[in-house]
Amino acid sequence: MMEYRVEIALWAISGIIPFFMLNIWTNNNLNESINISDVMLSRYFLCAFFVRQFSVVWVVFSFEEDSLMGKVSPYLIQPLNPFFRYFAQHLAEQITRFPFALIIAFFFFIFNPESLWIPNLGILLLSIVSTFLSFLMQFLIQSIVACLCFWTEKASSIERLLFIPTLFLSGLLAPVVSFPAYVKSWIYLTPFPYLIDFPANLLSGNETNISGGLSMQILWIFLLFPLFKKIWSEGTKKYTAMGS
Amino acid sequence: MNLRKYLKVYKKFLHTSLASELEYKTNILVDLITAILSLVGSIFLLSIFFQNKGYIGGWKFEQALIIQAIYTILNGITNTWFNPNLTEIVKHIREGTLDFVLLKPIDSQFFISLKKINPSGFLEIILGFFLLLFCIKINQINLSLSFLSLSFITISCSICILYSLWFFISTTTIWFVKTWNAIEVLRSFLYIGRFPLNSFSFSLRVFFSIFIPIAFITTIPSEVFLGLSQLWKILLEVIVASVFLITSRKFWLFALKFYSSASS
Numbered sequence: 001m002m003e004y005r006v007e008i009a010l011w012a013i014s015g016i017i018p019f020f021m022l023n024i025w026t027n028n029n030l031n032e033s034i035n036i037s038d039v040m041l042s043r044y045f046l047c048a049f050f051v052r053q054f055s056v057v058w059v060v061f062s063f064e065e066d067s068l069m070g071k072v073s074p075y076l077i078q079p080l081n082p083f084f085r086y087f088a089q090h091l092a093e094q095i096t097r098f099p100f101a102l103i104i105a106f107f108f109f110i111f112n113p114e115s116l117w118i119p120n121l122g123i124l125l126l127s128i129v130s131t132f133l134s135f136l137m138q139f140l141i142q143s144i145v146a147c148l149c150f151w152t153e154k155a156s157s158i159e160r161l162l163f164i165p166t167l168f169l170s171g172l173l174a175p176v177v178s179f180p181a182y183v184k185s186w187i188y189l190t191p192f193p194y195l196i197d198f199p200a201n202l203l204s205g206n207e208t209n210i211s212g213g214l215s216m217q218i219l220w221i222f223l224l225f226p227l228f229k230k231i232w233s234e235g236t237k238k239y240t241a242m243g244s
Numbered sequence: 245m246n247l248r249k250y251l252k253v254y255k256k257f258l259h260t261s262l263a264s265e266l267e268y269k270t271n272i273l274v275d276l277i278t279a280i281l282s283l284v285g286s287i288f289l290l291s292i293f294f295q296n297k298g299y300i301g302g303w304k305f306e307q308a309l310i311i312q313a314i315y316t317i318l319n320g321i322t323n324t325w326f327n328p329n330l331t332e333i334v335k336h337i338r339e340g341t342l343d344f345v346l347l348k349p350i351d352s353q354f355f356i357s358l359k360k361i362n363p364s365g366f367l368e369i370i371l372g373f374f375l376l377l378f379c380i381k382i383n384q385i386n387l388s389l390s391f392l393s394l395s396f397i398t399i400s401c402s403i404c405i406l407y408s409l410w411f412f413i414s415t416t417t418i419w420f421v422k423t424w425n426a427i428e429v430l431r432s433f434l435y436i437g438r439f440p441l442n443s444f445s446f447s448l449r450v451f452f453s454i455f456i457p458i459a460f461i462t463t464i465p466s467e468v469f470l471g472l473s474q475l476w477k478i479l480l481e482v483i484v485a486s487v488f489l490i491t492s493r494k495f496w497l498f499a500l501k502f503y504s505s506a507s508s
Contacts, residue, residue, distance in 0.1 A: 006420070007424075007425050010425035011425045011428065013429050013432075014425060014428035014429045014431070015432070016432060017432050017435055020448070023444050023445055023448055024300070026445075027301075027444060028293070028297065028300050028301065028443055029297075030293055030296070033295070033296035033297070152270065152271075154268055157275055160274075160275075161274050161277055161278045164278060164281040164282050164285055168285035168286075168288060168289060173289055174289060174292050174293075178292055179292060180291070180292070180295060183288075
């Protein structure tokens with residue numbers, strides 16, 4: 001992974017959309033209406049950036065490529081579920097991305113010195129846990145989509161479809177508190193706010209229901225995991241190598 | 245240059261790539277839903293911004309919708325032509341098949357920029373046009389010949405700028421081999437084209453007008469639609485577009501000198 005430093009730096013930069021959003025929010029004083037101060041909002045978006053950096057998943061694209069290239073066949077013979085391979089890749093890349101994310105955060109604080117804060121250790125640990133849970137949720141969701149490769153060749157277009165609600169509802173572009181009431185009434189039942197909004201609120205010290213959020217994350221993982229196992233076993237039964 | 249030959253070749257390109265893309269019919273359906281959801285999502289986001297504010301950066305909600313419509317059209321064009329072709333360049337260079345392109349008795353930039361087409365992007369273009377028509381209605385814009393020609397000129401310039409940006413990044417593949425992530429960076433920057441330029445702070449506005457001219461891509465055409473645009477801005481856009489086009493062409497020819505095929 002360290003061989004691709006420029007790649008990973010660029011990848012980190014491509015995640016800066018939350019900062020553009022922050023710019024719109026504060027530049028137009030939009031946050032007055034949702035009772036979040038400028039400082040808290042900027043911390044929120046910085047945390048959203050961090051959570052996104054460490055929970056982004058692209059297993060669908062790797063798996064699709066491997067399956068189209070016929071690389072899945074040798075993986076299937078191995079006694080380890082091939083998704084562990086992708087899982088390890090993701091973790092390794094997250095670790096390499098950490099210094100770049102820190103550099104971006106450093107620049108962020110140079111431009112916004114008033115928003116500098118140090119979360120206490122307990123909160124920090126909890127938010128690392130919840131970011132990891134968010135990563136697990138996204139990894140499971142994408143793995144389920146990736147398994148659709150066994151039925152259709154282009155699972156990545158389904159992933160792009162799923163990415164849209166993730167983008168708009170997860171809190172990456174606007175905190176969920178700012179959503180209109182008719183969305184807020186049902187959104188907490190979906191997995192989306194727990195992907196970015198909840199860990200980011202937790203880390204930035206904004207108001208959030210800690211135990212409720214964590215348990216929802218765990219609940220979703222417990223729901224998704226059996227689904228993944230089911231679709232995996234169905235899919236591998238259905239699997240025929242390319243060209244057979 | 246032999247225009248008729250190029251038109252004929254392009255017709256063949258269209259035919260072959262449409263035929264191959266239409267093999268994936270469900271894929272096109274999924275892409276249609278994605279395009280609709282993505283538009284709904286961005287309007288939703290816009291409505292959050294406007295829920296307690298009448299104006300953002302001096303734009304009303306109805307006016308900001310025009311930007312959204314133009315962005316959708318341009319994004320559709322990107323997905324139809326730029327994205328499938330220019331990601332192909334990366335493959336050509338990595339696998340050394342660019343040799344075959346260079347040997348063909350046709351302009352290499354023409355070939356690699358227009359070879360493929362992704363029909364699902366059409367849906368996005370159509371969606372964008374519908375939204376644009378709706379905006380023309382709710383903003384009570386009078387359609388006159390001068391207005392139509394001005395908006396046509398500005399949108400064509402936006403397309404040229406957009407193309408040059410994509411082509412520029414793809415060309416750097418000749419040195420860096422992998423440019424997926426650079427394309428991701430461009431995509432995330434282009435994302436701000438969904439919002440009026442005035443809603444950003446001064447420093448970002450400068451950055452997005454000088455370094456990456458996203459300001460020109462959506463905001464100026466939208467201003468033309470609203471009749472707010474000054475002549476110098478339109479002229480500036482024409483100049484910027486031509487500079488970008490010429491530079492991207494020069495850059496491609498320059499980069500080819502460094503191309504040494506794969507594994508050599």
